[in-house]
Amino acid sequence: MTRIIISTKRLELKPLGIKYLQTVNEYAAYYENTKYMCYLPNDNIDETASFLSKVDLEWKKEKPDYYEFAILYSNKHIGAVSAYFEKGTGELGWIVNKKYWGNGFAYEAAEALVKYFYNNVGTSRFIAHCDTQNVASYKVMEKLGMVRIGERVGRRNRSATQTTFEYEYELIIEK
């Protein structure tokens, strides 16, 4: 069982899971909140529940392969930030309920996540991907100090009928 809580100036990051079903579904099943995402929007709340049950199981592992955190602002659940690990590299992801966009929350949460894994696990390489049209997402990457290292065709967002282009960003923290 892994239980990590990260606090920032305005936010708390806590293990995401089924207890957040309603508030996750509010953004995860909403087209405007997910149009640039590969695995969202969910078709219905059952699909959101199935994802969150997997997240709960992952948190039960002694050494999870991925970490999905709920972002809490004034005790309200407003989004999620994640790190998925492969060969020591952390792939970052984020989503904030549209009602809370533009307040610096995604950046604040992601910065705290990077610091946590650097300080506690020694992770010094992070990557992130996004649709080339997803300006908000790559602005978060750039604010984190990430550098664009690639652009490729073939991204398939779930709600899109055609493939699009995606950027890859990287952050290497010198030890």
Ligand SMILES: CC(C)(COP(=O)(O)OP(=O)(O)OC[C@H]1O[C@@H](n2cnc3c(N)ncnc32)[C@H](O)[C@@H]1OP(=O)(O)O)[C@@H](O)C(=O)NCCC(=O)NCCS
């Ligand atoms: C991407 C997302 C998480 C950003 O959340 P947010 O909390 O609004 O972002 P922040 O307020 O932390 O913004 C960080 C930086 O990006 C900039 N930014 C945010 N949205 C922007 C937009 N639509 N256009 C241009 N810049 C934007 C901010 O101005 C800020 O930079 P600054 O401090 O230099 O001004 C949010 O837009 C979202 O949930 N999108 C839908 C889900 C998604 O696409 N996730 C990524 C999948 S790859």
